[in-house]
Amino acid sequence: MKDIAKKSNTQYLLDKYKLQASKKFGQNFLIDLNTIKRIVATTHIDKETCVIEIGPGIGALSEQLAYHAGYVRCYEIDTRLKDLLKESLGEFTNIEVVFQDFLTVDLKKIVEELKQTYSKVCIIANLPYYITSDILEHIICSQASLSSIHAMVQKEVALKLTDTQYHSPLTFMIESIGTISLDMHVSRNVFSPAPRVDSAIIAIHIHKEYNILLTHLLKQAFTQKRKTIYNNLKVIFGTNTKYILEQCQIKENKRPEELKIEDYLKLTKYL
Known part of the structure; x- marks a missing residue:
């Protein structure tokens, strides 16, 4: 299916498979194609890049990533989406969907394998608000040789993480491996269902290995x-x-x- 993010296409897929966004997994589906294209543009990925996407949902962002990246490996925890994702992303030969809790993934091992084929491996994710810190810590503590992490997080969290006057274990962990920036604001109105807060895209560019x-x-x-x-x-x-x-x-x-x-x-x- 082309342009999954269109509101009509999103609703068609959800209706066909009798699904709705899961509160348990903090799902909010992106329904604005222009926003997704802008997000992809901030990542500067190319055909030499392998993207690891966390939480593809119904595949709206995955589709646009596949047009630019060499390969996209998606990790999805919600097994209800198996048949839907087969339809929405089935035409792509450079997308693989793995149904596994990302927090259980041996990221260092996986990145080592992927780097045998691709010169760069980065992570791109629309993170559920309730588990943002856990996922970022899991990525950093894995010591995987990633080039960058691009994550959509709650706007308030993005402002804290990029504030040089704010310090927490997570900000120090990020500072120890590289640099962080706030690349883009994302309105709550481009999601279905719309969350109560706006979001932002943060980018962590990795220059050093993490000291565990x-x-x-x-x-x-x-x-x-x-x-x-x-x-x-x-x-x-x-x-x-x-x-x-x-x-x-x-x-x-x-x-x-x-x-x-x-x-x-x-x-x-x-x-």
Whole structure:
């Protein structure tokens, strides 16, 4: 089917297979073709690129990705969509749909396999709001050699993640591997059903491999944000905490959000 995102085509497919958007999986289907084309344009993918798409839904974004990318592998958790996706994306020879929870995927292994054929592998996803952080952390912690991550997230989340004054375990994880930008705003009105909030496209361009030791360190450092870094890290470093902070030239009365990523990377050497 051509132009899946057209509202009439979307409704036809949903009616034919007696389906509606699942609240459980946070589904909101894109029904504006121009918006989808603009999203694809921000990713700068080409025929040398393999795209891993998370949550294709009924295939509206997948279709447009397939026109530009060399190969698109989609991971979909909702098995109700099997027959529908066979019809909507069946004409494409460069799309594969895998019905699996993305959070269970061995991403590093999969990307290594895909890079034997394609020079670049990137992730493009319209993320359910309730699981945005979990998916981004899963991607980063996998240490997969991706070129970039392009994700549609809640606008408020996008503004936080791209605010240089806002610090959280996730923003530090992102900063440790590359750069983040807010590439595009997306109105709630281009979805069916329309969510209560607007969305935005963020892009994470990856330049460095992730240090897996950071995850545990950052989670512990931010356990209680009002406490000092000394008090939060005592759980990990015990009686050596004061000495380690001195060696890293970190004042023990600092709050976790006052540190820089360089500070946390220094601390990982003592784990």
